[in-house]
Amino acid sequence: xxxxxxxxxxVLNHGESDPYMQLLNDYRLDDGNMGWMENAKCKGRTxxxxxPEPGESHLMVIAKKFCxxxxxxxxxxxxxxxxxxxxxxxxxxxxxxxxxLLPNYIKGDIINL
Numbered sequence: 001x002x003x004x005x006x007x008x009x010x011v012l013n014h015g016e017s018d019p020y021m022q023l024l025n026d027y028r029l030d031d032g033n034m035g036w037m038e039n040a041k042c043k044g045r046t047x048x049x050x051x052p053e054p055g056e057s058h059l060m061v062i063a064k065k066f067c068x069x070x071x072x073x074x075x076x077x078x079x080x081x082x083x084x085x086x087x088x089x090x091x092x093x094x095x096x097x098x099x100x101l102l103p104n105y106i107k108g109d110i111i112n113l
Contacts, residue, residue, distance in 0.1 A: 036079075041070035051088040060094055067092030081105050 042048060048066050052059035067073050067089065077091020080098055082105070087095050 036072045036075045039072050040076065041066065041072075050090075060089060063089040064092050064094070077101075078105075 037043065042050065045066075048063055049056070049059040050063045052063070067076075070076070070092070073091050075091075077093055077098070080088075080090030080093075081101050084102065085095065085098070090098065093101075
């Protein structure tokens with residue numbers, strides 16, 4: 001499996017210059033139905049940093065809280081775990097938190113939020 005690079009750039013909305021879309025397009029990380037991204041609470045938001053740099057834990061906390069009531073939170077988390085995305089906040093969890101879910105996911109267990 002090719003490990004995707006961390007998206008670059010500060011634009012965080014879902015457009016052509018969006019880091020999320022860059023990730024999807026560059027690495028073809030697709031589960032066959034990406035329509036769930038259209039309902040993501042983060043769509044079109046430029047005021048939240050979902051890819052904080054080391055030492056920016058305060059931004060990680062903000063992003064994770066933002067995801068709490070997202071209607072596609074669980075789907076987003078499953079997508080990130082399935083594709084083993086090694087950075088950023090997806091589904092309200094950091095890369096380290098998602099890494100802990102991976103063994104259970106590989107075994108076929110349901111990811112509980």
